[in-house]
Amino acid sequence: MKKGMMSLLYLCAIGTTLFISRNIHAEETVVEYEVTGQYTLVIPSRVTLNTNSSTTMAIKTVNRNLEPDKEVEVLLTDGLAYDGEIELTRVNAPGTLRSSIKVEGNGVKATNPIIGKFSGFVLEETEIASIEFGAPQGQRLAGVYDTTLTFAASYID
Amino acid sequence: MNSKKKQIAMIVVVYLIVFFFFWLSKTTFLDRMEIDSSAVDWEDRKETEKNSSSETIAIPGFETVRFNAKETSQLVNFHNPETNECYFKLTMIHSNGTVLWESNLIEPGKGIYSINLKAPIEKGEYEKVVLKYECFTLTDQSPLNGSEINFKLIVT
Numbered sequence: 001m002k003k004g005m006m007s008l009l010y011l012c013a014i015g016t017t018l019f020i021s022r023n024i025h026a027e028e029t030v031v032e033y034e035v036t037g038q039y040t041l042v043i044p045s046r047v048t049l050n051t052n053s054s055t056t057m058a059i060k061t062v063n064r065n066l067e068p069d070k071e072v073e074v075l076l077t078d079g080l081a082y083d084g085e086i087e088l089t090r091v092n093a094p095g096t097l098r099s100s101i102k103v104e105g106n107g108v109k110a111t112n113p114i115i116g117k118f119s120g121f122v123l124e125e126t127e128i129a130s131i132e133f134g135a136p137q138g139q140r141l142a143g144v145y146d147t148t149l150t151f152a153a154s155y156i157d
Numbered sequence: 158m159n160s161k162k163k164q165i166a167m168i169v170v171v172y173l174i175v176f177f178f179f180w181l182s183k184t185t186f187l188d189r190m191e192i193d194s195s196a197v198d199w200e201d202r203k204e205t206e207k208n209s210s211s212e213t214i215a216i217p218g219f220e221t222v223r224f225n226a227k228e229t230s231q232l233v234n235f236h237n238p239e240t241n242e243c244y245f246k247l248t249m250i251h252s253n254g255t256v257l258w259e260s261n262l263i264e265p266g267k268g269i270y271s272i273n274l275k276a277p278i279e280k281g282e283y284e285k286v287v288l289k290y291e292c293f294t295l296t297d298q299s300p301l302n303g304s305e306i307n308f309k310l311i312v313t
Binding site for chain 1: 217
């Protein structure tokens with residue numbers, strides 16, 4: 001009889017322990033901390049084109065900290081007049097000049113104006129694309145010709 | 158006496174010869190300007206300038222922005238890095254094309270922590286929302302190259 005009671009108490013003790021331990025598992029807390037991806041895109045403020053030779057401009061990033069498997073592409077969203085060409089307008093007078101725009105030797109297409117891509121964690125200033133402008137073409141009447149370019153940075157899906 | 162006269166005559170002759178050659182060298186060589194040996198055959202105008210894209214603009218980019226639903230007042234972290242030598246004008250554009258907010262000119266080294274949207278936004282996640290950075294010179298506010306940052310707007 002005494003032995004039976006002891007066994008019952010023993011079983012109760014094991015059951016209580018299992019019950020408590022299950023309850024402890026149910027109250028587990030997940031500790032999270034999120035660092036959202038960020039970067040700094042570095043673009044030239046203005047580019048002066050050479051008269052008889054090509055001119056290059058670099059697009060760079062600095063302090064870039066992207067999540068693994070994430071990638072950002074840089075596109076030319078404004079300033080492209082035709083496939084592979086930009087158009088410069090004469091300031092305060094009628095007249096335009098055209099100049100070719102290439103990335104890695106290929107003209108930038110209006111339908112897919114990708115300039116470059118970047119990913120990962122790189123703090124140093126790093127070039128992601130080099131854009132080459134051809135010498136301005138057209139009737140070079142004296143004066144200043146300009147246009148502005150807009151570069152868009154977008155996470156790739 | 159005769160030989161002394163001869164000696165004086167010789168000295169005078171030598172002096173005249175030296176003077177003559179000295180005068181000759183001055184008029185024939187020293188008075189003429191030298192030809193510049195660095196000059197080359199002219200082949201039309203050549204570039205005097207190199208790539209002049211030394212001044213750059215730093216554009217801050219990010220992956221997500223979080224807003225509170227049904228509120229126009231929102232907290233953000235938008236800034237114009239102090240290294241820039243231009244003004245920023247920021248415009249936030251919803252993926253459906255609606256302008257959500259736009260700033261006035263922001264000086265280098267200045268930032269914006271609080272904005273008022275033109276209208277509150279419904280709860281949801283919106284891809285490809287645009288923060289447009291228009292850049293202008295500090296001197297006469299003429300436009301410079303600009304940028305657009307696409308991000309995910311999470312409204313909770």
